[in-house]
Amino acid sequence: MHPVIDQVTRRITERSRASRQDYLGRMEALKAQSPHRSTLSCGNLAHGFAACGPSDKNTLKFMNQANVAIVSAYNDMLSAHHPYHGFPDIIREAARGMGSVAQFAGGTPAMCDGVTQGQPGMELSLFSRDVIAMSTAVALSHNMFDATLLLGICDKIVPGLLIGSLSFGYLPTVLVPAGPMPSGLPNKEKQRIRQLYAEGRIGRDELLEAESKSYHSPGTCTFYGTANSNQLLVEVMGLHLPGAAFVNPGTPLRDQLTRAATEQVIRLSRPNGGKLGLGDMVDEKAIVNALVALLVTGGSTNHTIHWIAIARAAGILIDWNDYAELSAVVPSMTRIYPNGQEDINAFHEAGGTPFLIRELLDGGYLHDDVQTVMGAGLEAYTRMPSLENEELVWSPAPEASLRPEVLSSASRPFAADGGLKVLEGNLGRGVIKVSAVAPEHHRVEAPAVVFNDQNDLKEAFESGALDRDCVVVVRYQGPKANGMPELHKLTPYLGVLQDRGFRVALVTDGRMSGASGKVPAAIHVYPEALDGGPLARVRDGDVVRVDAGNGELQVLLEEQELAAREVRVPDLALRHQGYGRELFGWMRRSASSPEEGAGFFWNHDA
Structure with a gap:
């Protein structure tokens, strides 16, 4: 062992x-x-x-x-x-x-x-x-x-x-x-078509046809x-x-x-x-x-x-x-x-x-x-x-992998480690998966662009406001704020920015999809913004460092300045009503941190 x-x-x-x-x-x-x-x-x-x-x-x-x-x-x-x-x-x-x-x-x-x-x-x-x-x-x-x-x-x-x-x-x-x-449409082709749609170069009909060939x-x-x-x-x-x-x-x-x-x-x-x-x-x-x-x-x-x-x-x-x-x-x-x-x-x-x-x-x-x-x-x-x-x-099982480009041996792996890192710093504690992230993107230090709603990112992308090096901060996405949704919808936009040559990363108290990929993403960050976490104090233009190699998640500000900032919690009432969300208020209020399972069956001392 x-x-x-x-x-x-x-x-x-x-x-x-x-x-x-x-x-x-x-x-x-x-x-x-x-x-x-x-x-x-x-x-x-x-x-x-x-x-x-x-x-x-x-x-x-x-x-x-x-x-x-x-x-x-x-x-x-x-x-x-x-x-x-x-x-x-x-x-x-x-x-x-x-x-x-x-x-x-x-x-x-x-x-x-x-x-x-x-x-x-x-x-x-x-x-x-x-x-x-x-x-x-x-x-x-x-x-x-x-x-x-x-x-x-x-x-x-x-x-x-x-x-x-x-x-x-x-x-x-x-x-x-x-x-x-x-197997359906090859994944590389599916990814290409999604990014073309995000860039506005193809329409909904072409995208739906590709998705239907993928999930068929x-x-x-x-x-x-x-x-x-x-x-x-x-x-x-x-x-x-x-x-x-x-x-x-x-x-x-x-x-x-x-x-x-x-x-x-x-x-x-x-x-x-x-x-x-x-x-x-x-x-x-x-x-x-x-x-x-x-x-x-x-x-x-x-x-x-x-x-x-x-x-x-x-x-x-x-x-x-x-x-x-x-x-x-x-x-x-x-x-x-x-x-x-x-x-x-x-x-x-x-x-x-x-x-x-x-x-x-x-x-x-x-x-x-x-x-x-x-x-x-x-x-x-x-x-x-x-x-x-x-x-x-x-x-x-076969003595050797029948598809060595897909499944390797333990003696000749694709990488020496599993690619999951814990990040910690003055923005809180979170995780990042870098197994699909190119080494040159494991560290990103750039000005923050802050969103309180994931839907606002699409508008910023389409306006060209994100055509630069940036760390996209999407906050108020934790369990207590709105149930901690996956933010996979953001992946094509961030992927396009990275493909254009910009250094880009995501920082969020929400989740990414189980299919998160090539863009570095500091996720599950807690304390979440609604729970008084420091993400609530980040402003546009603050320089944020996401460093998977050294396990850092930092905003480059003096501690006193960050702590002194006023926090303005957005109105989340519309995120708590409709589509059954009003029935889950007690779960949101009592959810534990992500590192405790983001549930409510066990208290913090369980």
Whole structure:
């Protein structure tokens, strides 16, 4: 094991000792009462299986067979979740084949950040994670279940499902992916057309045609944003079946993996002799493995928030220093858009997650002494699934990457580090991902151009006011101000400025998309402007330094001058009404900092 990874893991374990012991004690007490159907009255149980057929009712009358809860984020609009429409029937059939039952326990909301980018709905996006967690808990609260299957893929959905399920961490749980859509328009071409549109050189019709060729069928979007980062991290944690993350939907292999996931979670259930639940598997070492996987693949910056929240749900306390120390020693092993030009399908074809896990194990970058849904250790996760005579089999990952320009080895990485840095200074504390940023742009020092609303940047760009070296400060975008929306809509404009030869960077207390790319962006900066953060005191023309190499986020002013400036908070009332935003005021008011997970389930002393 790499000494720094071992050291960070030990520090997390010590930091989390009290909260982790408390969590495990609560789960052990709940486990001792299971199967919970035995505690239900006859009236309770009759309600619980009233809609079942006679065979399933007979099974559920006794406690010696498993009842599997299906919790799904299916909906028709999200391409990633559309394939889940047919999964419950596959799961029920597979469960009956094992002498067990599967019930659709509940659905969770699933919004698409691709639809809501730059729209009012994006201001509900971050908080949808915790709504999903609560709805997962409601689904599982009926005490009818011995095991759980979680059907979800995208941005806030997998973190929300995990947070909710960890409250029932005594139950064995398997996440069931649906897979990415086939490759569409090449990412380089999509990026080119977006920038042409931002410059006004093509119209809406041409842009829509290109976007429709990029996002064209059921399945997850194929770039390496938050959704595909979710899938890779969960698989490295051993919560998927091996190699399941990136098998395309609507294929025989995909369906067989869903059947196998059902059969495996039943084997793990207490009626079948299982001893371990989700809370046992999501331990300190599994969390560190997930962070390593995030960093070596240049994954979504959103997970500097979400995986903190997931860890807290299991009683584990991590912070950005843990990410930064790991990032400094793990190699960068992938080039998947936006960190390269190829997509997640190319990564899977190159050897995918099984090849990656084997390389990381051999290099001492992953803990192998973990519990997974396949048993102890990660050896099973170095194998790729396929069908032979309609039977599901696993074979070792290829000895060498089949696409070395997409997936490298640990011994010959694309870069020596993971490219995630913590920034700190008199403007606060934030993070920056530089895995897709050219080295010459890792340090930008330029006059600030300040916006309180992301929509104002477009007008400034079109007027030519940004045609110069500048640090664009977009503030009042934090959780308490407006729900911390992603600001991916700004990316084409900033990219054009950089391509014109200007030195440009973004500083914000909001988020960037999981697909943030070539422009340096100091994000998740806190204290946020609405919470008294120094971003509220920056003015146009102030010189701001964003230095990823030295971890600096500074405005070049004397401390006394910055502190003495009057703060004029903009009227945010219009950002708190309409499109359901008025229902989320209590979440905005009680949100924790990004480094604490930007949620409200745990206070600052949790």
